[in-house]
Amino acid sequence: MTNGLIDFVLVSVALLAIGIYGLSVKRNAIRMLFGVEMIINSANLNLVAFARFIPNSQGQTLALFSIAIAAAEVAVGLALVIVAYRMYKNIDIEDFRSLKG
């Protein structure tokens, strides 16, 4: 392998930082889900990279479980976005006021 472990980890850090930026700045609910997806993917990249360099197979198994759980999370998140859109006719999260108390 010509690529070292550190290259993959640096790409993963960049993706994590972009995801945190999207999660903290954007007010559109669907764009915030994009940020969550990027963070989950950077974690998966870390898992598989460390599993390749140790080497064992448990990291890949954990990455597979993580991908499946992320699929469930996105399905529920998009259903919540649709419900909120039906109630408020908007997907701007600053308009979702009834949960704020």
Place this chain on the structure above:
Amino acid sequence: MVDAVFLALSVLTIGSAIVALEIRSLIYGSIALMLTLSGIAGFFLLLDAPFVAMFQLSVYVGSIAVLILFTVMLVRRELIFNKIEDKRRRYAGIGLMLALMLGIGMVIIGSGMKSMETNSPAVDYKKIGSDFLTYYSPALIVMALILAASVVGALTLARREDMTNDQRAN
């Protein structure tokens, strides 16, 4: 050092991640997110994990991205192109992003990870399959239950309650 395929993949992944968050139209944004997820699948192929790469392609690019596209198309047209954000919060967010990249990046570059190379052969993906059905089989069953429960929950949440059943049939 890194090779050309790695460089191209990282430019594709990071670039389309930025495009997904910053482009005005949400539809193009979700297509760019699809590109990011395919780039991650390419990294998995570089890491000799073809099973995880194919799983990533079929689950993320195949189902999640299509789900996001359909949800975007259910939303009103002017909301898709609408982009309201606070200028000051945006600059603070960019600062936070750069601080995270530089901070964690410096820590990682300074650590002993730099010298970590491997010449060992890759893990056989047959072993992952047999692990799933033997050692991890209880976890696999629990994961299937979680998936089924979340899909039923999503259907229940998105169901319209102001329609009666005979309206639905028409």
